[in-house]
Amino acid sequence: MKLLGFELTKLLYKRMLWVILLGCLLGNAAFFYFEQVKSHSFIIQQRDQFKTLAQQYIKMPAEAVSPDLEHRINQLQQRMDQGYAASLEQPEMMEQLQQLSTELQLYLLLQEQYTHIADHTVFLEQLASKADDMLSVSIFQKQDSFSYRNIIATAQAFERQGTLTLQPGINEQVESFFKHRLQDYIILFFMLVFGFFIFHQERENKMDLLIRSTKHGRRQTILSKLMVYFVAISFVFFFVFGSSFAMTSYLYGMDFIERSIQSVPGLSRGQYVLSIAQFFIIFILLKWLAFLMLAALSALLFVAIRHLGQLLLIAASIIAIQYASYIFIHPYSPAGALKFVNLFYVLQTDQLLTYYRNLNLFGYPVPLLQTNLVFLLLAIIISVAASVWIYCKKLSETSANVTWLAVFDKLKSKLLRPTSSYSLFVHEWYKNMISNKGIVFIICALFFGYIGLQQEPIALDHIERTYLEYMGKFSGPLTEQRIEQIEQEKERLQGISNEIQHLEQALLEKKIELSGYSSQMTLLMPQANASSGFYKLYDQMRSLLMLQQSTGQQQTLMSATAGQYLFAHPFRVSLTAIIYMTLLMLSLSTIITSDYRSGMHLLQCSSRFGQTKLLRSKRAVSYIIICFLYIIVFLPPFLNVLNYYPHFYWNAPIQSIPLFEHYTWTVKVWQWSLLVVLLQLAASFVISEVIFMLSYLMKKQVLVLGCCIVLFLFPLITGAFYPHLFASYPVNRLLMLQLYNADPNGLLVQLALFIIIGLICAFASRLLLRPYTNWRRGASLGANDSSSF
Template sequence: MRELKRIIVSKTNIVCIAFLIFMNVFIFFWESTPKGDICTLPEYTDRYIEVLNTCKGMDNEEGINYLNNLKKLSEGTVLIPRWLYSKDMEYKEEASGFYYKKYGEQMIKDIESGKIDTSEQAVKKAYITIEVCNILIEKINHLTEYPEYIKTISENAENMKSVSIFSDPNSFSYRNIIKTVEDFSKIHITELSLANDLAVNALFTDSISDYSILAYIIFIVLLMIQERKKGLWPLVYAYPEGRARLAIKRVAILLLCSVIATVFLVGSRFLTAAIVYRGFGDMSRPIQSMSLFKGVSQPFTVGGFILNFFLFKIIGTWVISLILYFMMLAISNTSLAVAVTSLFLGTEYTLFALIPDSYAIAVLRFINIFALINYNRIYMRYLNININEYPINGQTLTTYMIPVAMILFATGCIIIHHKKKPFSTPNPLLKLYDKILKLRAGLSDRFRLFFAELHKTLWIQKGAFVIIVLLLWAIFASEAPPLNVSEYDGNLVYFENMFTGEVTEETLTKIDEETVIAYEEMAKGSMHGATKVQYLSMIKAEALAKKGTGLWIMDSTIYDALLNRNVEGYQRKTGLIAILFTTVMTAGIFAYEHQQKMKYLLCSTDRGRTVLVRNKTLIACVMTCAVWLIVYGFEIRNAVKIYGSLHSLSAPVQSFMSEFPYKMTVLSFLILIYLLRLLVLLSMTFMILLLSNLSNRANAAVITSLAVFSLPAAIVIMGGNIMEYFSVVKLLSPQENIPSLILSYTLCFIPGIIALIANTVIWKGIRYENNNSKRFI
């Protein structure tokens, strides 16, 4: 009971699970919010359900016709007014044939007369409707095509058996054909139906909660072996109940933690999705009714599949926890055990992510710890593995691995915990580790205090764990910064790329040559030629305006994304992530000494009052730089991946940001923007260090810092604009502050500098007097 209370009911565990729930729900809303500022999530959901309910009473063909007509009407509501009221008369005349042909004369007349509403609200609703129609058309097409897909499997099987290379009954190919047909023949395709499946899709397209569970299990395993860090292992081992009986209790606690992790982390996201998307939909229909589950070969209902998913998650998480606990028990040295476990997880993930389906070692992807984490890739895809010329389904391999691993590692944990003594002869791993430690000691002698602080921050205060969580977010959950869709024009981008560079006479000549060719195409009745004429005239107007100024014609898409003024709240949401992780990483740096009753002893020495405070501040700066590098480094990486390379870096920034008052190149401007973000985070870090120095406990310092810095930022993101004056989150979106750039950042840096000076003075003012700890400045 005491062990259960120590782990489950501890404040640390409650804070950890609460933090992970908050992160999961926050990222859900972040990912689910419709792109492009077109509508809110409730508006999108209401329109989706409204159109869906209309389609439910129709057969597939009627539904497709209804959706296509609704989509056409919505597109007309958006596009026809742009054409009708265009000031470019030449374009208007050339495009008239296209609009009359596609939308019909009646719709154009209705829009001109006002019978069809084209107000801002109606256009907004039309945008939502187009998106909804596209999604529902895809879903109904799946319902129509899935029976043909099943039929095709059987027909292909018969055809392939007649081909000589597949006709040998003892070959893998022949057996695979037969097995595939048998597996899919159990599905009842006549029961497929359309329903609200947004919440179910949200559950099964989520990877954040999967890796949140892994992070939580690692945290619990480290919490379990705390007696080693505190030097209590010999005492625990000497107690009769501290061996096998304690091991059995911990194995059971790991099961309980697996239930907690699955219910709270996966369940909270699923429940949130159900609330946001107005329910779970029809749970009695076949799971194959959704295109996401096309590869599922078992005859599950939606409800049965979800129940199976949660049971798998609980048992799979328990097996993962047993494997990790086994590894930590098997290696006596905690630091070495963490290093070996990290290497093991890295190797497992590499095998899981990179082995192609066709390789002979594909079996290692299914007998893998990450197969227990990523349910989607294993149980929602159909794949048979060739094992000695017999087709074995990958799902079957993982399913049979679970009970075997569960028995082996549960038994192994109990035996090792019972048999392994606190003091044993060094093994080869420990000898190698000792050599590494000696090498490190030789290198760190000169900077002993710095490395001691770094070790304390990364290992004792779990800074390394925080960085790993941030990296997991950056790799799996971070997104490219969005564009303002209303300002993006793909055709214009094409011509900008064609004439990229400083505007010269040669540029104008090239534009004129392309314009002549475009007019020739338009004279032949080409709609493409008319479009080219329109955009080339826009490019020429821009070129004439920039001629002689040194400005460039350039595609600014990637810079519009990176430097957007908080489109979809992206800049502030990313800023909140940076604030949150910076706070957690640095808040305990000074408070830890006070918590351990060491602050006054350290400050009784000259180096403790001078060198130590500098090293602590330097460590905080290093941690802040690491957070900044990960958050904004992945922002640039994601942007490059979506929008293309960072080009035209030597161009003046006014080429696409005419309102910026200072002359500099695009590269210099990018450096300035990201450097300002770093300086804001550093200024905040100095204020966090001051709070840490004034706190008696590390947890109190973290909670206070989160309340002072992260909470106001979260309120700003949720719409509480009044809190902008009390948060640094707006300053992490420098593009919003260009009109008052110098003033805004000066006002931010001054408190940081004051906090840095005050923190140093307070630390140096601590003395030891008459064996009583007294503090004065």
């Protein structure tokens, strides 16, 4: 119990940690509130009126609901038409018209819910009919096969829903709660912070060997750490989810929670017969179990891996593999189980309750919920057992020379021996690339860069394919000859369309035989189908022609697909920015904090060049690392455009790309691309200065990474899902290429402010070294006094 109290006290005395937790709780509640008010303001404002209206129809006989709703809606629409005509002459009737509009929207919303209730009944009937039809086919009649058992299990699972009475209500009270993702990120952040303070801080302070050499320093200690870790995560979990639940209750109320979840469209395809109240309880418990499993895996990584950078890298690799399995594996592939028994699928807990699917386990259908419950429990048990075993049995550093890791370190020291140069730059480069494992992040960047390279031409739909085919004929500078050719092609396609209409009319009037009609349509339809791609090109040409006439600058007709991919592809741009920022944070956060960790900072600062030339060397190393990472991560999209996106002219005006047609700058595409590269590199250099300042201020890598996650990575991740939230944030605008809708002059102002922030951080980094300067002066004065004495 004393060990348990001691581990708990370590967290309780981190006052700043609890201040951050309070801020996260308030921020989560505020974000949830504003998100819901923006998305569902009508139902929030009219909650009581909708509740009264719904209860009236719940008491009515089921067969009378639909006719009554139709009558009321028609009546309100007629009154609104009359009221609108009268309001033109009597403006004071606008308020009454607004009331009629509100009432009509309430009735339409209620009608939509009753339509869903009717559709669910049809769905159940079709499901039973489909099961009977499938069992009548010979290939599904083998009783010891998975297909037969799955059909029977599916019919039985939904058979219980036939007796349900679905009711209308405020569906947003459920959907808004389980779709809110910010609370997940908050818990993951505290999971990392708690893991550092409980497992890694003692190791960083060189206290772990001393603790493990005491009487209760192994099994009892690690069990106490794990228990406190789980309790702390659970505490944060229930507080964060409690704040979201409190806001849900405040905005939508807790009425209608006794109705079945099948009444809610987003939850209606689940097999489990639950009330909304039961769904809330089970959802929270499953989510809690999922985060306990993540906490157990995190504890295992903290115990097994000593270096924090390696830990984060391995964790990122596991997440990347799990995410790739979740996204890219087809549900019906042989490896489909990896898609559903997955960290990302488990964290989206609502799908376990609302998405029906059975996994094939030795020919027997097993529901996803049961499978993932077993997965969660086994993962927790195995991770806890492995953490205890590793902590108790792990060899100390003094005897580690017999392990393979020591052999690797000796081999590395011989093969990667530093040169005989005394250059501070060479020393810093070696220290960060080899000792701090910076080369690992470069290798990861090469891996992600290789993945970003396209290995084959892009798959296009029919419109894009015909658009690029026409672009191959007409792309180039917008001359009068090219415009005339495009107009002639338009007239030809219009002639084909008219000819098809004449053929259809002739067939209706029996002026042509069906065989002749079919043969001529076979010739005309492929050309007519190509018109959709042509008219996309034609609209682009017209816009460029208007721009050319207004500016007097000749434009170029070029592929809009390539410009969209290079500068505004949402998934690629967001993923590239997140990967780059993650590698940048991990690489730069060790440059200064490693000196504090090894205790060398005082010696460095007391040396001749410790505060001038050494700092410049560190800065030069960071800039080179930034350039390496940037080239590796951001170069593949440009190579893909060169290899697989035809009809893209680098020497054309930037306005030739439809995204930038409103720009007033007269620059070429290659000049704009170079400007984007310089802007992003400048932003990266500023970010490096911020990381340096945080490193001198906080001295610990985990705290620096935590601040960087909040300042840089969190806005990027949030911006990938909610682009409007951080649209004006300089990091998002520059790294996620949100430049096509930006004012160029305003963009330069933002960049200038960003650079000023970087200069301030660089100056602050220099000021944070002043105490060591004073310390040196004091030591020097003391030495002079003692000698004189």
